[in-house]
Amino acid sequence: MNVFRTLEEFPHPWSAETYPTVSVVLPVYNEVESLPALLESIADILIAHQIPYEIICVDDGSDDGSTQLLKQQAQTRTDLRAVILRRNYGQTAAMAAGFNHASGQIIITLDSDLQNDPADIPLLIAKLEEGYDLVSGWRQDRQDAAISRLLPSKAANWLIGRVTGVKLHDYGCSLKAYRAELVADMNLYGELHRFLPALAFIEGARITEIPVRHHARRFGQSKYGIDRTFRVLMDLFTIAFIKKFLTRPMHVFGLLGLAAIAGGVLLGLYLTILKFGMNESIGNRPLLFFVVVLLLAGVQMFSFGLLAELSMRTYHESQGRPIYRVREIVEPTLKP
Template identity: 40%
Template sequence: MTDSLDISVVVPLLNEEESLPELQDWISRVMEEKGFQYEILFIDDGSTDRSWEIISQLAEKSPHVKGIRFNRNYGKSAALNIGFKNASGQVVITMDADLQDSPDEIPGLYDQITKDGFDLVSGWKKKRYDPIMKTIPSKFFNFVARKFSGIKLHDFNCGLKAYKRDVIKAIDVYGEMHRYIPFLAKGQGFVKIGERVVQHQARKYGETKFGLERFIFGFLDLLSISFVSKFKKRPMHFFGSFGTLSFFIGTIITFWVIGRKIYEIQMGLPARDVVAQPLFFLALVAVIIGVQLFLAGFIGEMMTQTSTKKSDYLVSHKIGLSK
């Protein structure tokens, strides 16, 4: 039966007990109006309120509702990653649980994947109901992300996205990389990435779980994923190149300093002491750094060949899914 599902809706959440019944009802209403075969996967990222209890109650009432609960808070990336691994739909929709993403957008996103042939479609909250301290840093962050990734999206961090099933099964979302899923998808060869203007609503319950520090971490993650996407499978190309360059520069300078002293002695000129020259020590440092970088690249290559992936988060409960 799972193979016949049209849509899986993956909803990561943390302490959203008030919004869950309304969100589930809204999603189900849209799905049934359009005649979709669907499932809703609520991923409880270690909530400390009644969120898991609410999910359990919803699952008892509806066979479409499934749930996964972490034993503690691991972050949105971990929640999405395990949601992707358990999703069965041909199209996977992600959205936040705070009711700011509208389930009414699901049919349009689904059509862009199934009819227009996109691998991934990202929502664009063109009109936002967020405070200015959140919107201004977000605009700057998205500008930098576009430049780094080469992907022309206005809103990388929008939680409302649609994916072809092949995409979410081909990527691993880790750390805080949920902001850069389009970048991860592009790195796996899924280059048909689209965008859709979506309705954004004011938060109805509770408070946002994200602070301004996410933008600082976001830029660090952007640098990290830029590096990993280019050199994950070939670390020697990065470390080896810089190591070789540093080694040869240091070696050339060292021989030049020593050669100049020999020349001065042969010509009867006042010979400067080699070890008294700062340039000589800088050259030695360059040689040492070059060797270290080369070895780092070599070790990285060995680790790449022998590494095995494993999740570092624990699931404490599941509903409606195989154990």
């Protein structure tokens, strides 16, 4: 698919029958001052590069006038669709809503605070055309506070890369390009938007990154603080488990359960020898209570494994989701 087509093929403004090539998804939360300039910048860049597009703005419970502004813009623009959420659900939910309402073959995400540069969108698309499924932006010259933003981000990027196996310089950059079929395979929950490359990797995606520009915030204040580091760590445990054991949870729970049961049995045999072989009292030994705990924990972990296996099968079979992903099917050129 070549997105660089002529304006004669895709006249602007796009008609209702036109299938947009690029959907730009913007999660919005209290960015009323940034939105007008951002929308114009996106339109100018994509029209200049002759890329047919639509903009999906997802208002995530703003209370600063962003909602009213988006409603007004949607009534006067032909390229904008505003999705207004009932309350503030968080960036992950806003991005999921944007993905669900996008109709382009390529989906671009970026922040609404003007720190990401829309001029980098054609670069992401061009890189995607080289055969990648996801292209992530890398803010090499990041314009953020060193202590509260840069230092935790560097530590998180290193840790996420080690745990997930997807080594990117900048997991937190919202400026990314996705193939629509990849996004359709990913279900977002909690605050997993930070781990979209890792989730894509689980789906078998080809991932790369390119340097992008980053600007200092012009309006308002950042919605993120150092407290999000702890949320990232919790989400990282979830991603690590999904990556290794999504289709075989018994391998982790069952292994832990068998190890606990085996330890309990061995220590129990030792106590039995002490009791009947050496006529020693074991009733007041802490080791006896430890054996009971090990055996109970082992049985519980093994049971958790069985329940997780059933849940995994329900997850895949109820949605008709296979445990594999096919990139392409090559048919024989010679027919019998």
